[in-house]
Amino acid sequence: MKSEILSLMIVLALGAIPAHASPADDLLDLYISEGASGFDAERGKAKWFEKHIRKDSGKEVDCATCHGTELSKQGSHARTGKVIEPLAPSANAERLTDTAKIEKWFKRNCKWTWGRECSPQEKGDILTFLRTQ
Numbered sequence: 001m002k003s004e005i006l007s008l009m010i011v012l013a014l015g016a017i018p019a020h021a022s023p024a025d026d027l028l029d030l031y032i033s034e035g036a037s038g039f040d041a042e043r044g045k046a047k048w049f050e051k052h053i054r055k056d057s058g059k060e061v062d063c064a065t066c067h068g069t070e071l072s073k074q075g076s077h078a079r080t081g082k083v084i085e086p087l088a089p090s091a092n093a094e095r096l097t098d099t100a101k102i103e104k105w106f107k108r109n110c111k112w113t114w115g116r117e118c119s120p121q122e123k124g125d126i127l128t129f130l131r132t133q
Contacts, residue, residue: 023099024102024131028127036120044130047063047122047125055115067087071086071133072090088133095130102127
């Protein structure tokens, strides 16, 4: 009887421990603290396919230019041809698992594609979209 009570107490205690938030959850919380709110996957998808003219080349680009329209497949960098592994977490378990990498690539890719850094709202919407892939 004592072991059953002890087992029950352990199970109840473990259930009270909150699950660790994912790196993506941590970033969404950060973006909220920076003034963003109400992240939306559809809005993120629209931003993903939003066309911009690159100032250096005059070419029209969007995120799919390099990552492709099917994020479960490889893409390739438009200028260098370097292979980009699938961005969809469903196809690449390493995606969206490191906050520093996510932030690094948001900064680099937003500047390359849009000519500026993404806002916290844009990053949150895009991240919410990517998590559905």
